[in-house]
Amino acid sequence: MLAGSKFDLKSITSGVFRGERLAAVEPLSDGESYAQINNDAKKIVRYSFKTGKPIGTIFDANTVRGAKIQSVDGYIMSPDGKRMLIQTETKYIYRHSFTAVYYIYDIHNNKMVPLSDNGPQQTPLFSPDGNQVAFVRDNNIFLVKLLYGNSESQVTKDGKRNEIINGIPDWVNEEEFGMSRSMVFTADGNCICWIKYDETAVKQYSMQLFRGMNPSMDEYSEYPGFYTYKYPIAGEDNSKVAVYSYDIKSHQTRKIQLPIDADSYIPRIVMTSEPSKIAVITMNRHQDELSIYMANPLSTVCQLVVRDKVDKYIKESSMSNIKITDSHIVLPSERDGYNHIYVYSLNGKLRRQIVNDKYEVIDVYGLDETTGDVYFSANPDGPQYKQIFVSRQNGKISCLNNSSRKGVNDAVFSKNFKYFINIWSDINNPSVYTLNDNSGKELVSLVDNKDLKKKMVGYDIGSKELFSFTTNDGVLLNGWMVKPSDFNAQKKYPVVMYQYGGPGSQQVLDSWNIGICGQGALFEQYLSQLGYIVVCVDNRGTGGRGAEFEKCTYLRLGELEAHDQVEAAIWLGKQSYVDKKRIGIIGWSYGGWNTLMSMSEGRPVFRAGVAIAPPTSWRFYDTVYTERFMRTPKENPSGYDINPINRVDKLNGALLICHGMADDNVHFRNTAEYTEALVQADKDFKENIYTNRNHSIYGGNTRNHLFRQVVNFFNSEMK
Known part of the structure; x- marks a missing residue:
């Protein structure tokens, strides 16, 4: 057999053999389309979930009226689909966090203006009606009202580096709970609710920095400097956490009366479909007990609706897999020895368990409120494999991915769960992306990586x-x-x-x-x-x-x-x-x-x-x-x-x-x-x-x- 060409390290580390992929797919609210940034980072294009073909350009940096930008780093679509936040000049902080300069883009008028003229922003968030945007700057929350000349007001004023953080997590909560945002609107858009982190008592750690190269930091040309931040090591003080609400009309700030221990965690805060309820997820310091409270942002009263107690600890992956829909709470739990799904009503009544066998649920994609169907991935064929499943309202579980493609499957579902993009690979085949309907039928191949x-x-x-x-x-x-x-x-x-x-x-x-x-x-x-x-x-x-x-x-x-x-x-x-x-x-x-x-x-x-x-x-x-x-x-x-x-x-x-x-x-x-x-x-x-x-x-x-x-x-x- 003739010897083939040899790989070299440069080609490996430079990505020459990196496969083609569909990056940053964003399902849109119509349920029939998704958006992507094009390869030159100038356009945001809408694609059909049925055909995979482009059906229009949502944003074009070359033709937009108003503010001009060099490239698009990311975007956030408003719930009503009328506006977008265009992300530029991104500067990463830690694993998930970054600052960026955002612009408000009116899709109908093709016009773009800065979200704020007062400095970069973090984690901007549209209100449910799309007429307001909340964001964080310098550890404080700000509100921009789009129907009032984009007027900007400051919601919190106590934010201070290495002391008080509003609306975004501290280092350890970001890193270990996979968080980047800690604030939500209520369903009617009348209140903002957020987690406040008081890290005053947390001990700090300093990393020495030098001028270096690629990139160089000229401020350290003569003497090295330090980056100092709060980092709680095992057994030491964490940030003290609390939840607050802000009534946008009355400008009143209230502290939510959460019945938790002083050293508890609040890994998530989630908007519900009811304006009088914000879901607050808490965990004790040992991390073996998770509680979901429904908090009233005006009365500040909290009601415990679900408590999950497991042996030893609750996995971090549970946080990203908890789904709160219009009428249900979808909770993964290892209470029976394997990671399975439990579906509750919003008031905490257990409706059903999904999967009751000796294999693991890996990802929860969501629950379709119109049908009661729950979509998830699991590994019934063994821990080396992952397949996509749907559990119908009647309890029947069906595999949705191509049965001939064992390997590892993942999915991105449309907003109405009518379609999904299936991402499959195995040990010998690079990723293949296909469009499928919710019965599993393959509609079109998007990426096959045959060239690779x-x-x-x-x-x-x-x-x-x-x-x-x-x-x-x-x-x-x-x-x-x-x-x-x-x-x-x-x-x-x-x-x-x-x-x-x-x-x-x-x-x-x-x-x-x-x-x-x-x-x-x-x-x-x-x-x-x-x-x-x-x-x-x-x-x-x-x-x-x-x-x-x-x-x-x-x-x-x-x-x-x-x-x-x-x-x-x-x-x-x-x-x-x-x-x-x-x-x-x-x-x-x-x-x-x-x-x-x-x-x-x-x-x-x-x-x-x-x-x-x-x-x-x-x-x-x-x-x-x-x-x-x-x-x-x-x-x-x-x-x-x-x-x-x-x-x-x-x-x-x-x-x-x-x-x-x-x-x-x-x-x-x-x-x-x-x-x-x-x-x-x-x-x-x-x-x-x-x-x-x-x-x-x-x-x-x-x-x-x-x-x-x-x-x-x-x-x-x-x-």
Whole structure:
């Protein structure tokens, strides 16, 4: 067989082999169409959900009257479809948050004016009638009345950096509950309700910043500076949270009387169809009890309608999957040991349970109020797969995706649930986008990525396969494997094990988007070209297999995960084609923690390991994530003592550790403390530090450099 072309790192990190996708699809209120920004970011185009063809241009930066902009970063359509907020000059803050300059665009008049002349805005929100816009600036809420000359008024005045935040979450709530906005209008548009975060008592963390490059920060040309923000670590004070309402007509602000503990969380606030009710979702600090209250914004009285109490903790993914419709609350819960769906009336009466079997619901897409049908994804064929389902009002559950396309399916539904875009891929096929009706019938193919497949045909592609094995403890684990294209079962190959392994996560999926940088496990394909077999195994604690499997790591993070990765290495070492003396391990973030824990587990199975941006002690990490799985250091000191720093004497194998100095998530402190422990234990290691880079370690040539160091390290230690 003739050898194909070889991948190079530059092409991998620059996205040459990134598949075509439908980005930023926005279903429109008519239920028959969706919108997208075109490729040059100048137009917003309307497409038919039935044909997938363009049926009109909603916005064109080249022809709009009034204000002029260079490009469109995003947009928000008003509920009545008459106006849009056009997002420009976006500057990201953390994972979800950003500031931007917004413009109000009148679709009928083709005219655009600034939303505000007083500085960039955050999280603007149309009122239900489309005639008002609320937004946040400098931690305060502002209101613009579109029928009154776009007059701007200030709703709150106590906002102050690192002290009081109105309407947007603080760092830890944004990061760990996936929030970007913490305010809503009432259904009649007469009130704004929001969460206030008082982070005055939260201790702060400072990251040192340098001039750097790509981009450079000239303000630090002579002396470095600091970025300081509030970051509560495990066991310490969180922000104090409360809900307020503002009566737009009377200008009266009221505090909602929520009956919660002082250290409770408020992960969501949601508008309902009734003006007298705002849904407020709360959680206790241990995160094992979730409550949904209906709050009256005028009387401030709260009524508890649903309370969900589960063993150990409620998964973070539950937050994005709670749906509150005109008449129902759709709540995912693991109360029976698996993530299933429970449908309640707005007053808290349980109407039905959807799915009552030993498999997991993954995503909740919504409930169609006209039919009672509930749309969701689940994995009845196993944790490696995901399919799209509908549960009819009569209880019948039907699969909606093409049955010949097993793999991983996802969906974007039209507003009326009449159509959906199905996104499918598997381990050997890049994403395919099709338009389907709500019976599952495929109407048209939108994206097939055949060009990408043709491009890759000429390259040296190794085989990818899913597998399972049983550990010496009798635990069944799932994995995937990439072998060299010229694989010879008579040879002995070095192995690199890539893993993440954190609570509820999944790396082992029958999906194109696997591996350390996705793209069909492209980085792993690159390693296979160099003669490595690359393997990924999901250890105990990962998701998709029910609460018992996922939550068995509770209070002792890292112990069973590392044990299972070592078991995987031992199993691999018994395969005839594996050189058991040349097995390496790599991971990023929790995977970096898992790398360090596995290399110091006590059984010397790893020749080399790479830990990228690793936590090294849960005492250094944030309250919400850490306490969800570990409780506090005071409650669980022995669990917190299980960490790589305390196991440094047991570290076996060559180590490369990499970290960005401006990592706002897993602070550089973790690597600094761990490498100091290595020095004092007289352990050799290699270290790469990335100036001004965050948890993702990218920008300019950074990602290319990082991956090259990883490859060079494994080549020097394992070849």
